Amino acid sequence: MEELNEIGKKAKQAMGQLANLNTDQKNKVLMLVAELLEKHTDTILKANAIDLEKGKEMGLKGAIMDRLTLSGERIAGIAEGLREIVQLEDPIGEIEEMKKRPNGLLIGKKRVPLGVVGVIYESRPNVTADVAGLCIKTGNVCLLRGGKEAFQSNNAIVKIFHEAIRSCGLDPNMVQLVQNTTRESAVAMMKLNDYLDILIPRGGAGLIKTVVQNSTVPVIETGVGNCHVYVDDAADLEKAVAIVYNAKTDRPGVCNAAESLLVHEHVAEEVIPAIGKVLMAGGVEIRGDETTCRLIPEATAAVEEDWATEYLDLVISSKVIGSVEEAVDHINKYGSMHSESIITENYSHAQYFLDRVDAAAVYVNASTRFTDGFEFGYGAEIGISTQKLHARGPMGLKELTTNKYVIYGSGQIR
Amino acid sequence: MEELNEIGKKAKQAMGQLANLNTDQKNKVLMLVAELLEKHTDTILKANAIDLEKGKEMGLKGAIMDRLTLSGERIAGIAEGLREIVQLEDPIGEIEEMKKRPNGLLIGKKRVPLGVVGVIYESRPNVTADVAGLCIKTGNVCLLRGGKEAFQSNNAIVKIFHEAIRSCGLDPNMVQLVQNTTRESAVAMMKLNDYLDILIPRGGAGLIKTVVQNSTVPVIETGVGNCHVYVDDAADLEKAVAIVYNAKTDRPGVCNAAESLLVHEHVAEEVIPAIGKVLMAGGVEIRGDETTCRLIPEATAAVEEDWATEYLDLVISSKVIGSVEEAVDHINKYGSMHSESIITENYSHAQYFLDRVDAAAVYVNASTRFTDGFEFGYGAEIGISTQKLHARGPMGLKELTTNKYVIYGSGQIR
Numbered sequence: 001m002e003e004l005n006e007i008g009k010k011a012k013q014a015m016g017q018l019a020n021l022n023t024d025q026k027n028k029v030l031m032l033v034a035e036l037l038e039k040h041t042d043t044i045l046k047a048n049a050i051d052l053e054k055g056k057e058m059g060l061k062g063a064i065m066d067r068l069t070l071s072g073e074r075i076a077g078i079a080e081g082l083r084e085i086v087q088l089e090d091p092i093g094e095i096e097e098m099k100k101r102p103n104g105l106l107i108g109k110k111r112v113p114l115g116v117v118g119v120i121y122e123s124r125p126n127v128t129a130d131v132a133g134l135c136i137k138t139g140n141v142c143l144l145r146g147g148k149e150a151f152q153s154n155n156a157i158v159k160i161f162h163e164a165i166r167s168c169g170l171d172p173n174m175v176q177l178v179q180n181t182t183r184e185s186a187v188a189m190m191k192l193n194d195y196l197d198i199l200i201p202r203g204g205a206g207l208i209k210t211v212v213q214n215s216t217v218p219v220i221e222t223g224v225g226n227c228h229v230y231v232d233d234a235a236d237l238e239k240a241v242a243i244v245y246n247a248k249t250d251r252p253g254v255c256n257a258a259e260s261l262l263v264h265e266h267v268a269e270e271v272i273p274a275i276g277k278v279l280m281a282g283g284v285e286i287r288g289d290e291t292t293c294r295l296i297p298e299a300t301a302a303v304e305e306d307w308a309t310e311y312l313d314l315v316i317s318s319k320v321i322g323s324v325e326e327a328v329d330h331i332n333k334y335g336s337m338h339s340e341s342i343i344t345e346n347y348s349h350a351q352y353f354l355d356r357v358d359a360a361a362v363y364v365n366a367s368t369r370f371t372d373g374f375e376f377g378y379g380a381e382i383g384i385s386t387q388k389l390h391a392r393g394p395m396g397l398k399e400l401t402t403n404k405y406v407i408y409g410s411g412q413i414r
Numbered sequence: 415m416e417e418l419n420e421i422g423k424k425a426k427q428a429m430g431q432l433a434n435l436n437t438d439q440k441n442k443v444l445m446l447v448a449e450l451l452e453k454h455t456d457t458i459l460k461a462n463a464i465d466l467e468k469g470k471e472m473g474l475k476g477a478i479m480d481r482l483t484l485s486g487e488r489i490a491g492i493a494e495g496l497r498e499i500v501q502l503e504d505p506i507g508e509i510e511e512m513k514k515r516p517n518g519l520l521i522g523k524k525r526v527p528l529g530v531v532g533v534i535y536e537s538r539p540n541v542t543a544d545v546a547g548l549c550i551k552t553g554n555v556c557l558l559r560g561g562k563e564a565f566q567s568n569n570a571i572v573k574i575f576h577e578a579i580r581s582c583g584l585d586p587n588m589v590q591l592v593q594n595t596t597r598e599s600a601v602a603m604m605k606l607n608d609y610l611d612i613l614i615p616r617g618g619a620g621l622i623k624t625v626v627q628n629s630t631v632p633v634i635e636t637g638v639g640n641c642h643v644y645v646d647d648a649a650d651l652e653k654a655v656a657i658v659y660n661a662k663t664d665r666p667g668v669c670n671a672a673e674s675l676l677v678h679e680h681v682a683e684e685v686i687p688a689i690g691k692v693l694m695a696g697g698v699e700i701r702g703d704e705t706t707c708r709l710i711p712e713a714t715a716a717v718e719e720d721w722a723t724e725y726l727d728l729v730i731s732s733k734v735i736g737s738v739e740e741a742v743d744h745i746n747k748y749g750s751m752h753s754e755s756i757i758t759e760n761y762s763h764a765q766y767f768l769d770r771v772d773a774a775a776v777y778v779n780a781s782t783r784f785t786d787g788f789e790f791g792y793g794a795e796i797g798i799s800t801q802k803l804h805a806r807g808p809m810g811l812k813e814l815t816t817n818k819y820v821i822y823g824s825g826q827i828r
Contacts, residue, residue, distance in 0.1 A: 020769055099791065105780060107790055114802050115772065193626075197802050212607075216627050218803045239825040246827035354820050355434055358529065366519060366823025375828075376521055376819070377513065388528050388611050388816040389632045390804040402802040405790070406768050409780025411653040413660035414789075 001188035003180050004143075008195025010173040011116045011141045018174045019113045019139045023090040025168070026136055030086050032164035034079035037129070040160055041075050047156035048125065055149050063253065067124045068150055078126050078157075081380060082133045088379045091398045092139045095406065106408040111401050113139035115197035118189055119382075120145045120211060122203035125153035132161055132175045134382050138400040141174045143196065145189055148181035190215035202383055205310060220391060222383035225255030225338035226310045227368040230327040230353070233264035234346035237271045239365055243343055244275050246367045249282040253312050255384060256339050256371040260307065261318040262327045265291070268320045272296060275318075284314045291320040307334040324349045328356045335359060337386045339368040360386055360393040415602035417594050418557075422609025424587040425530045425555045432588045433527045433553040437504040439582070440550055444500050446578040448493040451543070454574055455489050461570035462539065469563050477667065481538045482564055492540050492571075495794060496547045502793045505812045506553045509820065520822040525815050527553035529611035532603055533796075534559045534625060536617035539567035546575055546589045548796050552814040555588050557610065559603055562595035604629035616797055619724060634805060636797035639669035639752035640724045641782040644741040644767070647678035648760035651685045653779055657757055658689050661781040663696040667726050669798060670753050670785040674721065675732040676741045679705075682734045686710060689732075698728045705734040721748040738763045742770045749773060751800045753782035774800055774807040 037044070048070040055068055091111050098108035117140045121127045128144055135142035146154040154177055162172040178185050190199065190211060198218050201211035205224045212219055229247050231240040247258035263272055268291055276286060276296035286292065287302040299318065306317040307330070321327050324342070331340050341363035342353040350364045361371040371394065373381030378396035385391040391399035451458070462484040469482055505525050512522035531554045535541045542558055549556040560568040568591055576586040592599050604613065604625060612632050615625035619638050626633055643661050645654040661672035677686055682705055690700060690710035700706065701716040713732065720731040721744070735741050738756070745754050755777035756767040764778045775785040785807065787795030792810035799805040805813040 015772075016770055101789070101791060105784060110768075213630050218632070218801060220803075236825070242825065242827055250828050354524075356430055358429075359818065361819040361821060363821045364823055366821055366826040367828055369828040370519060370821065370826065371819070375515070377515060387632060389634075392816050393819050402806050404773065405775040405785070405807050407775060407777045407780055407784065409778055411650070411656065412780040412784065413656055414664055414781055414783040 001180070001184060004178065004185060004188045004192055005195075007143055007176050007178065008116070008192055011143055011176060011195055014141050014171040014173040015115055017171050018136070018141055019092075019115075021139065021170070025170075026090065026139070027086045029136055029164055029168050029170065030082045030133055032168065033129070033133070033161055034082040036160045036164055037075055037079045037082075037157070040156075041072055044075055044153065044156045044160075045070060045072070047152040050152045051150055058149065060149060064123055064149070068153075070125060070153060074126065078129045081126075081130060085133045085137050085380055088137065088397055090137065091401050096403075103412050104410060105412055108406050109403040110406045112404045114400060114402050116141045116143060116195055117400065118143045118145065118192065118196045118199040118217065120186055120189060120199065120201050120203070120207065122147045122207065123150050125150045125157060127202060128154045128157045128177070130380065131382060132158070134380060134397065134400060136174065138397050140400055143176050143178065143189070145178040145185060146181070151181055187214065190217060193217050200383055220383070220385050220395070221387040222385055222395075223255045224310055224336045224386060225257070225384075226260065226308060226334060226336040227256060227258050227339045227341075228260045228262055228331050228335060229258045229341045229343065229368065230262040230324070230331070231264060231267060231271055232324055232327075232342055232344035232346060232349050233266040234349060235264075235267060235271070235343040236345055236365075237267065237274065240271055240343040241274050241278060243341065243365070243367050245278045245282065247341065247369055248279060248284055248316050249314065250367070250369050252314050255310075256368050257312070258341075258368050259310050259316060260334070261316055262330060263318070263320050264324075264327075265320050265322055268295065272318070272320070279316065282314070284316055286316055286318055288318040289320060292318040310336065324352055328353060332356075332358050338384065339363065339371040341366060341368050360384065415594070415598060418592065418599060418602045418606055419609075421557060421590050421592065422530070422606055425557055425590060425609055428555050428585040428587040429529055431585050432550070432555055433506075433529075435553065435584075440504065440553070441500045443550055443578055443582050443584065444496045444547055446582065447543075447547070447575055448496040450574045450578055451489055451493045451496075451571070455486055458489055458567065458570045458574075459484060459486070461566040464566045465564055472563065474563060478537055478563070482567075484539060484567060488540065492543045495540075495544060499547045499551050499794055502551065502811055504551060505815050510817075517826050518824060519826055522820050523817040524820045526818045528814060528816050530555045530557060530609055531814065532557045532559070532606065532610045532613040532631065534600055534603060534613065534615050534617070534621065536561045536621065537563050539564045539571060541616060542568045542571045542591070544794065545796060546572070548794060548811065548814060550588065552811050554814055557590050557592065557603070559592040559599060560595070565595055601628065604631060607631050614797055634797070634799050634809070635801040636799055636809075637669045638724055638750045638800060639671070639798075640674065640722060640748060640750040641670060641672050641753045642674045642676055642745050642749060642755070643672045643782065644676040644738070644745070644754075644756045645678060645681060645685055646738060646741075646756055646758035646760060646763050647680040648763060649678075649681060649685070649757040650759055650779075651681065651688065654685055654757040655688050655692060657755065657779070657781050659692045659696065661755065661783055662693060662698055662730050663728065664781070664783050666728050669724075670782050671726070672755075672782050673724050673730060674748070675730055676744060677732070677734050678738075678741075679734050679736055682709065686732070686734070693730065696728070698730055700730055700732055702732040703734060706732040724750065738766055742767060746770075746772050752798065753777065753785040755780060755782050774798065
């Protein structure tokens with residue numbers, strides 16, 4: 001596709017300059033973008049109004065329209081996010097594990113940018129600024145392919161990045177927005193191996209699956225979270241009720257929310273009614289196995305598909321099982337390797353669960369809702385990886401880097 | 415494909431046990447395999463003889479037949495390789511960066527196996543034992559899909575692994591050899607997302623390209639090395655001649671051998687004839703640009719394709735360029751991001767080259783031949799990654815692992 005090849009070429013050209021900026025130069029750009037975003041709030045809101053108008057015509061509503069909507073406050077929040085990125089330590093350039101080999105070669109691992117990062121995302125225009133900010137800080141050129149529903153807003157934000165980058169005397173092609181928002185451009189991006197070093201899909205399960213199955217560019221899978229809370233036979237039931245309630249209802253639309261409850265049969269009679277009560281009071285629909293449905297008359301019968309579903313809504317599936325081993329097997333079979341929690345006071349059960357559950361984050365006695373760059377203490381994140389390669393869990397600045405061996409010789413031959 | 419689904423299921427079942435073995439248990443298996451390999455040398459050689467016979471019938475010869483051939487000495491070498499893996503530190507289970515968050519959550523990054531590692535490889539039967547050994551040590555189940563030309567040898571080696579694993583009371587499915595060696599099984603492996611965590615192609619450029627373009631399983635690209643030596647205008651010409659000669663001729667068939675020579679125009683008249691002389695004495699064919707051909711009358715004219723070619727043979731391309739910047743641009747355009755070397759005494763040129771060349775290993779005043787797990791001090795390697803994600807450069811034990819966040823709570827909710 002012509003546009004993407006052009007964008008790709010420009011990205012490659014911008015790469016050398018950006019990768020070799022020092023931290024002060026990169027921070028200066030980010031501070032200026034933050035300032036200009038606030039200064040040009042009206043311009044951004046006008047662009048956003050066009051998107052919202054079109055969105056209405058397209059019949060968008062509810063959560064999608066909400067994610068699409070900007071306001072003065074939200075723009076200030078985006079600017080604040082960039083200032084927070086400025087505060088984060090720059091991982092680039094550090095040389096680790098420098099060592100002298102017996103033949104005199106001095107070998108070190110230098111932390112360097114990935115190069116060109118592609119992101120395919122959906123309605124939220126704030127992703128544009130978040131991703132561009134994280135990429136600039138880590139010396140990565142970014143190619144942004146946002147959804148057509150947010151096109152005007154994304155363009156307005158990228159223009160501000162360009163203004164700031166230009167006034168710092170740098171190449172604006174370090175941040176580029178794909179202008180074609182058809183399916184064709186997304187597909188072309190998945191095959192852009194000549195120019196892209198990595199492709200990150202941010203959005204719903206459908207988008208992520210499409211990218212994983214079709215991309216020849218290396219992909220980092222993010223965000224799908226079919227998270228479980230397992231209430232063990234040795235659970236403190238009070239903690240169990242509070243944690244299940246929090247994990248399900250605190251923010252049901254996000255990937256670290258719980259989607260499935262597993263309860264040991266020895267405590268089912270006591271804890272399932274108690275959990276059912278608070279969940280229903282919170283407006284949660286319960287889809288249960290036979291025992292759950294007997295203990296919570298309002299629950300409906302779960303079908304096989306429910307165990308594998310990320311509802312992203314006030315719905316939870318519930319199943320009674322016979323042992324911690326069975327719980328782990330169920331999670332490893334149906335989970336999406338995101339965040340899993342056991343509630344127990346039994347030491348061996350806790351260790352078994354931590355060892356055997358195959359997920360990015362495994363908890364004992366805490367809500368799954370903590371899987372998040374800020375909560376883990378890493379600052380802003382570009383997504384939460386649910387794959388095992390390169391990055392797993394919240395991806396911060398360091399996950400946008402790779403290494404290069406630098407070798408200082410004095411004429412060594414083999 | 416039926417066979418691969420069956421193998422995949424068995425692999426998943428073996429995963430939990432293997433991932434949780436302690437180092438002593440894993441080392442015991444490896445030591446026993448080494449012992450049995452030596453004990454059953456005759457059986458392996460008989461199997462190998464069948465492969466060699468068939469290979470002759472198929473018309474295989476030269477380097478391929480050599481790679482396929484086992485001997486008592488080579489089998490002893492394979493056993494020795496396993497004993498060396500035993501000596502390496504086990505990376506699994508270590509918890510890094512454990513920290514207490516303000517809310518009391520204790521969060522650490524635990525190093526864990528990737529899970530199930532698939533490897534598609536060509537004629538060398540020793541790869542079977544090397545990969546299985548590295549995988550066992552790192553707690554990874556491996557699915558091996560070797561070439562049909564080495565099928566009997568591979569099967570004999572895997573049988574010995576199974577004997578050793580069984581007599582340690584463990585699940586032999588931790589090492590499995592795909593019995594179907596048609597193209598179909600390779601293709602099925604590239605789509606085995608339900609069971610494979612990672613796929614590593616080991617072989618020629620054609621195999622690697624096919625896997626990268628067709629696999630939906632995350633791939634680590636290995637091994638293609640179009641490596642350059644750039645002789646700067648500030649080069650010590652004696653070092654330059656020695657390094658170019660070594661990088662090209664020491665072992666021309668491997669990925670870290672030099673394939674292309676770049677020479678600054680200011681030193682071309684002096685150094686190109688000197689380099690030409692030693693290379694030709696070593697039997698190297700030179701394909702040069704106009705200046706090279708003028709300075710080495712025996713050189714033939716290079717065409718565009720030569721700049722991008724990994725000869726893996728006693729052939730080198732040669733080009734005269736005008737500056738270190740031009741050298742870097744040429745390398746970033748035609749190189750395969752493997753190993754690149756500058757020969758210079760100029761500090762700023764050296765730093766510029768180290769900073770700007772985008773490759774796994776960048777050298778000053780040394781031969782590219784050092785890019786290798788043993789030379790870098792990491793021990794055995796499963797391949798040399800030329801991609802940026804997950805691993806770059808020689809991949810040792812640590813590169814066969816990922817992390818899992820383990821979080822110890824006491825009832826925390828958000």
